[in-house]
Amino acid sequence: MNPQVLVAGAGPTGLTLAIDLARRGIAVRIVDKAGEFFAGSRGDGLQPRTLEVFEDLGVLDAVLAQGAPQAPLLVHLDGRFMMERRMSTWLEPTSDVPYPNPWVLAQADTERLLRERLAEFGVRVETATAVVDFSADADGVTVTLERAGATETVRADYLVGADGGRSVVRKALGIPFEGTTDESIRMLLGDVRADTLDHRVGYWFADSSSPMDGIALMPLPGGRKFQFATGLNTDSGTELEVLQDHVTRRSRRDDIVLSELTWSTVWRPNVRLAQRYRDGRVFLAGDAAHVHPPTGGQGLNTGVQDAYNLGWKLEAALRDPGPTSEALLDSYETERRTVAARVLGLSSALLDRTVKGDPNAMDREGTHQLDISYRDTDDDSTGLRPGDRAPDAPLVDANGTTVRLFDLFRGPHATLLLFGPDTTADPAESPATDRRTVRVVEPEFASGNGEFVDIEGHARRSYHAADRTWAVIRPDGYVGFLGTLTER
Numbered sequence: 001m002n003p004q005v006l007v008a009g010a011g012p013t014g015l016t017l018a019i020d021l022a023r024r025g026i027a028v029r030i031v032d033k034a035g036e037f038f039a040g041s042r043g044d045g046l047q048p049r050t051l052e053v054f055e056d057l058g059v060l061d062a063v064l065a066q067g068a069p070q071a072p073l074l075v076h077l078d079g080r081f082m083m084e085r086r087m088s089t090w091l092e093p094t095s096d097v098p099y100p101n102p103w104v105l106a107q108a109d110t111e112r113l114l115r116e117r118l119a120e121f122g123v124r125v126e127t128a129t130a131v132v133d134f135s136a137d138a139d140g141v142t143v144t145l146e147r148a149g150a151t152e153t154v155r156a157d158y159l160v161g162a163d164g165g166r167s168v169v170r171k172a173l174g175i176p177f178e179g180t181t182d183e184s185i186r187m188l189l190g191d192v193r194a195d196t197l198d199h200r201v202g203y204w205f206a207d208s209s210s211p212m213d214g215i216a217l218m219p220l221p222g223g224r225k226f227q228f229a230t231g232l233n234t235d236s237g238t239e240l241e242v243l244q245d246h247v248t249r250r251s252r253r254d255d256i257v258l259s260e261l262t263w264s265t266v267w268r269p270n271v272r273l274a275q276r277y278r279d280g281r282v283f284l285a286g287d288a289a290h291v292h293p294p295t296g297g298q299g300l301n302t303g304v305q306d307a308y309n310l311g312w313k314l315e316a317a318l319r320d321p322g323p324t325s326e327a328l329l330d331s332y333e334t335e336r337r338t339v340a341a342r343v344l345g346l347s348s349a350l351l352d353r354t355v356k357g358d359p360n361a362m363d364r365e366g367t368h369q370l371d372i373s374y375r376d377t378d379d380d381s382t383g384l385r386p387g388d389r390a391p392d393a394p395l396v397d398a399n400g401t402t403v404r405l406f407d408l409f410r411g412p413h414a415t416l417l418l419f420g421p422d423t424t425a426d427p428a429e430s431p432a433t434d435r436r437t438v439r440v441v442e443p444e445f446a447s448g449n450g451e452f453v454d455i456e457g458h459a460r461r462s463y464h465a466a467d468r469t470w471a472v473i474r475p476d477g478y479v480g481f482l483g484t485l486t487e488r
Contacts, residue, residue, distance in 0.1 A: 002030040004318055006143055006156040009163035010034075010044070010125040013277035013286030013303035015114035017160060018024065019057050019309030023413045026318060029154070030123065031145060033130035033163070037115075040263030041106035041191050041220050041227045043300030045070075050301045050368035051099040052477065053308050056410050059117045066113070067105035068221040071201050077208040079252030083085070085204075096371060096391030099408070106191070106220050106227075107300060130166055134159060135276055136281045158314055160283045162307070165270065167288035173279045177270030179291075179344075186232035190243055191225050192265030196256050199224055203249040215250045225262070238264035269293050270342055277333035285310060290340040298343045304335050312412065312475035335374045343369075374478055386482055390473045415473040415479065 005021055007014045010032035046054075046063065048228035054060040073085045074275040091100035108174055132151070133144040141159040142337050144154045161169025168178065195201060199219045203226075206214025217226040230246050240261040247256050274289045286303030310332050317325035384390075392406045473482040 002155045003027045005029075005160060005314055006031070006131075006141070006154060006158070007160045007162055008169055009161065009167075009286070009288065010111070010115075010127075010301070011038070011162065011164065011286060012110055012114065012300050014160070014162035015111060015118060015125075015309055016053070016304045017162065017285065017307035018123060019114065019118050019121070019131070020307060020412075021058075021314065022118060022123050023057075023310070024315045028123060029126065029156075030057060030118070031126045031129040033420050034170075035128040037127070038111060039108050040265075041108065041225075042189075042263075043110075044104055044109040044220065044227060046103045046110065047298075047301040048099045048101065048104060049372065050304050051103060052406070053304055055099075055406065056059065056308075056477070059113050059116065062113045062116075063103065063105055063110065066109055067103045068219075070183045071219050072104055072106055073202040073204055073218075075204045075206075075211075076251065077211055078205055079205075093448075095277075095393055098392050100368070100370075100402075102368065104218075106222070107227075109222060109261055110300075112463045121360070131161075131163070132158075132468065134155055134169075134172065134282070135325065136279070138280075141281050145412045156283050157318060158283065160285055160310070160314075161288045162284075162286045162303070164287045165272070165283065169282065169393070170284055170288050173276075175279065175281060175284070175440045176275040177203075178275055182269040182271075185269050186234075186236070187267045188228070188230050188232055188236055188238065188243070188246070188264070189267055190228045190238065191220065191262045192228050192243055192258045192264075193224050193260040194226050194247075194256055194258055195224060197226070199226075199463070203251075205247065205252075207250070215246055217247075225260070228258075228264075232266065234264055238266060258260070259459070273340055273344060277337055280462060282404045283310060289337070290344060292344060298369075302343050304329075305372065307371065309336050310474050315326055315412070339372055341373075350477065364420065366398070382472070384479055384482075386479050388479050389476050390479055409473055410477055414475055417471045417473065418441075439453055448456075 004027045005017075007018050007028060007030040007417045010030050014030055014032075017286065018028050019031040024099065032248040046067070048476075051060060055064050069090075073087070075082045075085055081450065088102065093100055116263040118124070126147075129145055131143055132146045133286055135142050137161070140155055140157050142152045143156060143159055145154055149415050159169065163169055165177075167308045168173075194217060197217065205216055206212070213231060215228065215230040217228055228243050228247075230250075236242060236450065240258060244258045245263070247258060248254060263367070270291050271293060272291050274284050276287050277284050278328055289306065290299075290302065292299035292302065307338055313328045313332055315327075370389060372389065375385055376387070390405070392404055395403045395405065395408075470483050471479055472481040
């Protein structure tokens with residue numbers, strides 16, 4: 001089958017994009033060169049904004065059911081318990097931020113849930129299938145796929161390289177991957193069982209002489225596994241015996257017996273950003289466009305946001321090709337590369353603090369990705385503006401049933417919000433197509449109390465809007481346009 005979009009790479013980024021395209025009725029194929037699906041924890045921290053995306057894509061309930069909140073960390077020095085630490089402060093949900101806390105789920109499980117959701121649209125990942133060559137022209141991309149020694153030629157409207165840090169697509173395009181690899185820093189990571197330890201909490205084992213140089217064992221949901229992590233001064237093996245030796249020495253205990261090592265690796269800081277995200281009809285997303293230190297849990301989440309930003313723009317270009325759609329596709333790089341550069345700076349700063357032994361380096365405040373904005377850089381005004389994340393808010397419908405704005409935003413459409421007492425007027429012009437319209441009246445503008453009511457008159461606090469304002473909420477949940485209603 002010749003698809004409209006061919007996605008190379010079936011990690012969280014590629015799967016998110018494939019789901020978003022499939023639910024829009026776009027013919028999509030997703031291939032991965034690996035013969036088996038990834039089985040490790042790796043990117044196990046899902047940030048609040050990613051949870052909002054997963055709600056829109058229809059996988060949040062499963063993610064919440066199979067994952068868990070961040071566990072408290074029990075700090076032990078010289079074999080003695082010293083204190084309990086938390087990676088971030090627990091926040092209560094609010095009307096505008098329904099999922100304020102990170103959620104823990106092994107990357108392998110996140111990918112499995114995304115594959116299951118994608119299969120509901122009749123699309124399955126084609127494993128052991130590699131992109132080995134492609135050529136693009138003004139009308140599409142001709143891609144050569146290789147599977148079990150046989151080749152297949154596929155013609156697609158667009159190709160998206162979500163094929164990781166060693167991206168074949170990026171290398172074929174000759175796009176520089178700017179940044180550094182720090183060979184002086186190494187981390188040994190792995191997923192292992194430790195039945196002696198309480199699986200409801202995490203553990204930090206270190207010597208009092210160097211309290212930041214230790215071993216972390218963090219519980220993984222859905223079993224008895226822990227994610228093991230420790231810094232290395234020299235090259236190391238990754239066998240179970242190596243991990244066991246680290247734990248026995250640092251914990252000063254011989255009763256912690258590790259078993260069932262399912263994944264392990266030695267990681268080096270590789271901080272890089274692609275010079276371009278687009279080359280004609282070929283795009284880069286996820287680790288193919290940016291690679292991050294694990295500090296702050298940003299890599300997987302930034303890739304998911306890439307896909308969520310790109311999906312609706314590809315659909316617009318396929319449905320209505322032309323200059324407007326081309327400008328929209330160009331905005332993918334403008335918006336997402338800027339975000340990636342900022343996030344790389346954040347995670348790199350956290351890594352630097354960790355290496356220097358900062359005792360607060362474990363804190364993960366400011367990493368939730370709820371503050372990501374696509375505003376113009378010169379626009380520092382307050383209040384909701386184009387490029388901002390549209391917050392959630394509760395309404396009550398004509399039947400007295402509570403309805404969230406996120407419920408109304410959910411789906412592949414844009415949403416038009418009309419604010420003001422005159423709900424019969426329409427915007428003079430609106431760029432949104434295939435949209436739902438939500439009419440919202442706010443009768444006490446002068447009070448500035450921030451309340452609005454739905455068409456039935458039920459008040460709720462959340463949005464601030466001037467009289468006779470309209471706002472288009474993009475399909476990815478960001479404010480696209482603001483305007484003022486005209487007199488009729």
